[in-house]
Structure formats: C-alpha cells, structure tokens
Amino acid sequence: MTSIAVSALPRAEELDLLIRAKYPLLYVIAWEERRVEQLLRQVAAQRRKVLYGWTITDGLHPLDGSLRPESDDLTRDPLHALEEIAASREAAIFVLKDFHPYLDAYHPHPQRAIIVRKLRDILNHLKESRKTLVMLSPLLHAPPELEKDITVLDYALPTAEELAASLERVVRSAQELGGIRLRLTPEEREKILNAARGLTCTEAENAFAKSLVLRRALDAEVIVAEKKQIIRRSQVLEYFDAQEDLSLVGGMALLKEWLAKRALAFSERARQFGLPEPKGLLLLGVQGAGKSLVAKAIARQWQLPLLRLDLGRVFSQMVGSSEQNIRNALRLAESVAPCILWLDELDKGLSGLASSHISDAGTSARVFGSFLTWMQEKTAPVFVVATANDIATLPPEALRKGRFDEIFFLDLPNRAERSEIFAIHLAKRGRPPRRFDVETLARRSEGYSGAEIEQAVISGLYDAFEAGHDLSTEDILHALGETVPLSQTMEAHITALRRWARTHARPAS
Ligand SMILES: Nc1ncnc2c1ncn2[C@@H]1O[C@H](COP(=O)(O)OP(=O)(O)OP(=O)(O)O)[C@@H](O)[C@H]1O
Ligand SMILES: [Mg+2]
DSSP states (O other): OTTSOEESOOOHHHHHHHHHTTOOEEEEEOSOHHHHHHHHHHHHHHTTOEEEEEETTTEEEEOSSSOOOSOOGGGGSHHHHHHHHHHOOSOEEEEEETOGGGTOSSSOOTTHHHHHHHHHHHHHHHHTSSEEEEEEESSOOOOGGGTTTEEEEEOOOOOHHHHHHHHHHHHHHHHHHHOOOOOOOHHHHHHHHHHHTTSOHHHHHHHHHHHHHHHSSOOHHHHHHHHHHHHHHTSSEEEEOOOOOGGGSOSOHHHHHHHHHHTTTTSHHHHHHTOOOOOEEEEEEOTTSSHHHHHHHHHHHHTOOEEEEOHHHHTOTTSSOHHHHHHHHHHHHHHHOSEEEEETTHHHHHHHHHHOSSSOHHHHHHHHHHHHHHHHHOOSOEEEEEEESOSTTSOHHHHSBTTBSEEEEEOOOOHHHHHHHHHHHHHHTTOOGGGSOHHHHHHTTTTOOHHHHHHHHHHHHHHHHHHTSOOOHHHHHHHHHHSOOHHHHTHHHHHHHHHHHHHHSEEOO
C-alpha cells in the first residue's frame, strides 16, 4: 500500500484540489455514499462540471439533479460505461459506485483483466481531459497495475461537529415525533458525543435512536455497546472486556513501575506538560509467563478499551484483502482512541504466514510493514501491546528502536514472585493465603511458570474436593510433584531466549 497516497482527511476542499490538479483517478473509501455524493455535487458545481454516476443497476446517469434521460441499458456493463466515459467530450466527474468487484485481484471477476486494461488505456487520455473518474466504494481493491495512478482517499469519519449535528437531529425528531423532551447538560452531551466517536453519522443516529427507544434517554452505555457491535463486525478486531487488573499479576515489579509511571500519560495534563504519548510495549517471554494477562491488566488499570487484533484474520482472505483488513482495523482503533491495541502472539501470527498458502510472503511483509509504519507515525493515542514467545520468527524491523517504547522480558518467576502468584491464585479461589505455607510452595516450585502455579492450585482443589476435605498445602505440593515444568521440557528454548533478552530487552522484574 506504500505507493498509494493515502490522505487521512478528505474534505470537500481536498477533493476539489485533486480534481483541479487533474488527478485522473480517485478512489474514495466510504460507506456513506450520499455524503460523498453531496461533496462531489458541490465540487462539480464550483468547477462547472457535470456529475455522472454509475451503478450496475442504473448504468451511467446524471447525478446533478437533472431529470434522468432514458437510461442507456448498455452502460450497465462496466466496460461499456468506461468506453462511454472515454468518448465523452464533456467536462465531467464520473462517480463509479461499487466498482470494486471488477478490480479485486484475489477473487478476480471474469472481466477483471479487460476492465483493468481499459482503465489503463483511458488514464492517459483522462489526464489531458477535463474529466475525473471517482471510484466510490466501502471496500478498497486498488489494482496493483494501477497503483501509480490511483489516489486513495479514506473518507474520514465524521467530525465532532458533524456528530453533534446528528445528535441535534435525533433530539429534535424525538421531541417532534415521540414527545420526548431531552435536556442534556454540556457534560452529558460531551459524554454522548465521545461515546459516538468512530461511528459514521448513520450509525451514530441509529445508536442514539436505539438508546431513546430502550431507555427513553440518551445513554452513553447503549452507544458504546453499539460501537462494540460494529467493532465485532469488522472481524479482525475484538472488543475485550478485561476483568483482571495489575493486582492480579504477581511479580514483575519493574514492568509495573514502568506502567505506573505512564498511567496518566494519555491525560490532557500530560499533554500540556509535554509528555509524548507512549506508543507501545512488546512483551517477550516463555509460555504461561503472564504476557496475555499483563496485556489485559494494562487495559483495566488504565481504564482504556482493549481491542485485540487477530492477525490470522488479517491475513485470511476469507475476510477480505489483507491491506484492507489492517487498514480498517487501524482506523477503527484510532476512532476508539485512547485505547489499547493488543496483538497477542505476534510471532505465531507472522510465522504462520510464511508457511501457509493463504498469503504470499510479499503481501504479509508489506502489510506488517505498513503496520510498523503506522506505529511509528500514528498520532492518535493507541497504545500497542504485542506479545511473543519467540524472537526468531519476529521480523527484525519489529524490534528496532522507535517502534515499541520498550521490550520487556518476562522470565520465569523467582521465589518471592512465586509466593505472590500462589497468594493471588489462592485468594482468587476464596482461600486466604495465610492458611497455607506459601513459603514452602514457592520454594518447591522453582522453574514453574505463573500458569503452571495456577494449574497446581486448581489441580489441588480437584484432589481436595474428591477426597472430601478442604484444600491444603499438601494438595498443592502433590500437584506440583505431578507436573514437569516447562523450564525442563523447554530448557534450550528458554536459555536462548534469556541470552537474547539480556542484551535486547528489559527484565520485567
Ligand atoms: N505473574 C503472574 N501472576 C499471576 N498469575 C499468572 C502470572 N503469570 C501467569 N499467570 C496465570 O497463568 C495464566 C496464563 O497466563 P498467560 O496466558 O497470561 O500467559 P502467556 O504468557 O500469555 O502464555 P502464552 O505464551 O502461552 O500465551 C494467567 O491467566 C494467570 O492466571
Ligand atoms: Mg498468551
């Protein structure tokens, strides 16, 4: 996607500028056709151009409000339509709606080759004409053959003012139609509008209306719930309700200290003080060291929404093109910001690619590259937490300085940390730790990971339940004795990881 100019904030002025500058082929990604059409109508009027639309259902037709002439059925065929456009002598903007199916390189339409060729044929001619081609579609399928000639515009999500206007509309119609009088304090209003950030105007209006129906009031919770739905539908992001906070994480004193120092980093005060927003963390460590746990705990501790990015899905073409997927995900994350974007098991997500046939190495490298660039350049407060077990499969550029703020290595817990972890898991299951010989448990669990300690507690509980007595230190010791810890089965891997981490990462404790 690197060779395609992507603009973050296409507005009427920008469309106008590109059209005046004779950019021949614009690709506007947007769900809200009507809003873009309105903008184009404005631009066309200013520039004294005729505005035409094309859809597969109507063929080419004027879009400037003039009466539709007898529709020319032939132009429903995309190739015909392009020929018509090429032959036209008018100064005009042609809006091709939902043209993407003909451009898709992954699931090629039977006519794709000829249509892409036709586009290339007419491009040169367009550059010298007063005609502009605008593709308008919710999905991006920019043909690689045309990369150099297409300008992609991500239609920006509505601004705060536009959302406020949507809110106004809904409030007014609730009054007129439903007799509901809504008096919002400025604070309530702001809360509602913040909750709606990241929704399109239509989605926001639907969410407001839903809240009115459900609660007879505007409730930020209903709107947030609606946003979660939309995130879920994106298929590559998952909205996580994190339950555990840092008090449930044993050990890792240095990591906790680092996090505590940055807990307020997303506040307005920190901004004014001149603190940069933290970019993200890479948590590296053995299995069961608590990496995923920490990711969840950070979100809970900082009270930020946690979005998990499913790399497997990003690269699965069942869901769409990888470029499109990552782009959607990052945009959605930015619209929810401040938030935490969680890439769990980054190494597996990326190494799966190399060996799979779903995606070629070129695509995955490019898509991941664009992710790293985004990380480095992003301005929205999205804190990335990535976790990995293995550095060997991570692309070196992911580890380079400036990407993540810090790489933390989560080693197996030491004795004091094991005590803490035992205490946490006993307490979690309603057993006061002081009734157990936690010291002995910690001493006898050398080499066990946090996950294995938790398993020993659970396993002990089962034994005790079966034997008909309450959980005792002996039950847990017995369970410990029955498992071979990872530190033994994976010794070589752990040694290698430690060696690497000594020079490349900070210890978590
Ligand atoms: N330091 C810890 N303190 C408390 N509990 C822990 C700790 N480490 C691990 N656990 C327990 O083990 C469970 C599994 O850990 P987690 O899934 O976070 O490990 P991980 O590092 O992500 O492992 P993997 O590499 O297998 O994904 C946690 O949900 C938690 O209950
Ligand atoms: Mg994990």
